[in-house]
Amino acid sequence: QQPVQSPQAVILREGEDAVINCSSSKALYSVHWYRQKHGEAPVFLMILLKGGEQKGHEKISASFNEKKQQSSLYLTASQLSYSGTYFCGTELGNQFYFGTGTSLTVIP
Amino acid sequence: DGGITQSPKYLFRKEGQNVTLSCEQNLNHDAMYWYRQDPGQGLRLIYYSQIVNDFQKGDIAEGYSVSREKKESFPLTVTSAQKNPTAFYLCASSIDGASGGKQFFGPGTRLTVL
Numbered sequence: 001q002q003p004v005q006s007p008q009a010v011i012l013r014e015g016e017d018a019v020i021n022c023s024s025s026k027a028l029y030s031v032h033w034y035r036q037k038h039g040e041a042p043v044f045l046m047i048l049l050k051g052g053e054q055k056g057h058e059k060i061s062a063s064f065n066e067k068k069q070q071s072s073l074y075l076t077a078s079q080l081s082y083s084g085t086y087f088c089g090t091e092l093g094n095q096f097y098f099g100t101g102t103s104l105t106v107i108p
Numbered sequence: 109d110g111g112i113t114q115s116p117k118y119l120f121r122k123e124g125q126n127v128t129l130s131c132e133q134n135l136n137h138d139a140m141y142w143y144r145q146d147p148g149q150g151l152r153l154i155y156y157s158q159i160v161n162d163f164q165k166g167d168i169a170e171g172y173s174v175s176r177e178k179k180e181s182f183p184l185t186v187t188s189a190q191k192n193p194t195a196f197y198l199c200a201s202s203i204d205g206a207s208g209g210k211q212f213f214g215p216g217t218r219l220t221v222l
Contacts, residue, residue: 001167002150032210041198041213042151087150089211095166096141096211098151 001026001092003099011105012078020102022088023070031064031071032089042087078106110135112214114199119219129184129217131199139209140182141200144168151198157182158204186219194221
């Protein structure tokens with residue numbers, strides 16, 4: 001049931017771009033994205049509620065392809081502060097599931 | 109300031125003891141959640157509650173119990189039946205239980221069984 005994310009881990013240099021994918025074996029009706037810094041609680045980034053919706057703020061954006069049952073998170077011109085683990089999340093049935101997670105490390 | 113508080117931040121327990129983790133929110137949210145996170149792993153849902161006096165099991169509810177007597181409070185009890193309770197426990201809330209509701213997380217409680 002848990003959405004699968006790829007890649008599992010990625011290392012970037014400051015200024016580089018990254019894409020994190022989230023795929024589900026079941027139909028998606030909405031997708032959440034969160035970022036968690038080491039030892040801290042996850043922090044909400046954005047929700048996509050409709051297939052085809054794209055959202056973003058500053059240099060972090062996301063898209064939602066309902067037909068393909070997947071969502072992608074785009075990080076452009078990465079900053080050191082972007083480091084952390086990114087989770088997608090979705091409601092399947094009556095329960096909320098977080099994805100497997102993607103560890104992103106930005107180095108100088 | 110509105111938010112979610114969890115206490116204690118660190119908790120040590122001897123094997124065979126029950127322990128209760130506190131979660132309080134003043135956001136006036138209807139829905140509350142408990143997640144477990146193991147090192148290097150994602151978040152797994154233990155229990156959730158969409159309204160006072162009602163709650164549902166998540167995928168890993170065995171060995172845990174909850175109550176929701178007040179809207180603001182959703183305590184989690186880790187019982188001695190939980191075989192491997194050492195983990196990071198996160199409480200969250202959302203305006204309602206619908207999929208459009210973003211979740212706000214508390215700072216977490218790190219439980220270690222000695």
